[in-house]
Amino acid sequence: MKKVISASRRTDLVSFFPEWLSSVIKEERALVYGPSGYAFTVDLRPETVHTFVLWSKDLANLIGNLFNLRKALQKYDQLYFHFTITGLGGTFIEEGVPRPSTTLSQLESLVKIAGVPRRVSVRFDPVVFWKEGESLKTNLHFFEKLAPRTSALGIRDIRFSFAQWYRKATKRAAKRKFFYTDPSQEEKREKASYLAQIAQHWGLNLYACSQNFLSDIPGIQASACIDGNLLQNLHPSREPVAVKKDKSQRKECQCSESVDIGSYTQTCPHSCIYCYANPKI
Numbered sequence: 001m002k003k004v005i006s007a008s009r010r011t012d013l014v015s016f017f018p019e020w021l022s023s024v025i026k027e028e029r030a031l032v033y034g035p036s037g038y039a040f041t042v043d044l045r046p047e048t049v050h051t052f053v054l055w056s057k058d059l060a061n062l063i064g065n066l067f068n069l070r071k072a073l074q075k076y077d078q079l080y081f082h083f084t085i086t087g088l089g090g091t092f093i094e095e096g097v098p099r100p101s102t103t104l105s106q107l108e109s110l111v112k113i114a115g116v117p118r119r120v121s122v123r124f125d126p127v128v129f130w131k132e133g134e135s136l137k138t139n140l141h142f143f144e145k146l147a148p149r150t151s152a153l154g155i156r157d158i159r160f161s162f163a164q165w166y167r168k169a170t171k172r173a174a175k176r177k178f179f180y181t182d183p184s185q186e187e188k189r190e191k192a193s194y195l196a197q198i199a200q201h202w203g204l205n206l207y208a209c210s211q212n213f214l215s216d217i218p219g220i221q222a223s224a225c226i227d228g229n230l231l232q233n234l235h236p237s238r239e240p241v242a243v244k245k246d247k248s249q250r251k252e253c254q255c256s257e258s259v260d261i262g263s264y265t266q267t268c269p270h271s272c273i274y275c276y277a278n279p280k281i
Helices: 018-027 066-073 100-105 107-114 140-152 167-175 185-201 228-234
Strands: 003-007 029-033 039-043 049-056 079-084 120-127 129-132 135-138 157-162 179-181 205-208 220-222
Touching: 018 029, 018 066, 079 107, 100 107, 100 140, 107 120, 120 140, 120 185, 140 157, 140 185, 157 185, 185 205, 185 220
Parallel strands: 003 049, 049 079, 079 120, 120 157, 157 205, 205 220
Antiparallel strands: 029 039, 129 135, 129 179
């Protein structure tokens, strides 16, 4: 059975490593360094790949065909995209991410590359809360701008989560004097209901990523960001693919099996304060 390639949960390959990504696609093999430092080779021949899933916060290199990346990817039967737009780009929280006006402008081109809007998932992820003096700040309300834009382009799937403050992220926040707040589960459920109402108004499917305490809220489902059943249905030839849970992911993650070709050694300069992956910020 063909496999799903994920590129990548660990770093933004499209934004910062397009030359490497293009080269391994041309060579049809990638040497990958896993989380524990071991190396392994991934076969990228088109006859072994069901779907190539790309994750990014800035798709300018793909849209502009830098290093022939866009052309190189055309050899695969299906491309699927996770495009993150939080509304925080260009702020001190996401210093290296383009401003929202820039990323929103990339959506139309992205849909054309994907072929059909269902092959694009927009990630409003994470939702962040913080204090500036006595004021509580959040990007939550940016969803009111994001929802109609995605809906107008035929994109229906939106994935979100509330920021999870892992130890390395809390240390980073303290160093940068970023006073984040972490609402209670009940408060998060209230905020999630607000998002669900907006999503319903614009005909969007809203998925909670690895936060199953939200999935019983009307209008919200638990997310399988890599969903074998969906990818099979969207595939031009409806080819079968693995649908069982990826055991290498978090307990609440509903994703189907995939092979990630990114490495934590490929350090991402987006410099997001909340990032769980980057070891150098």
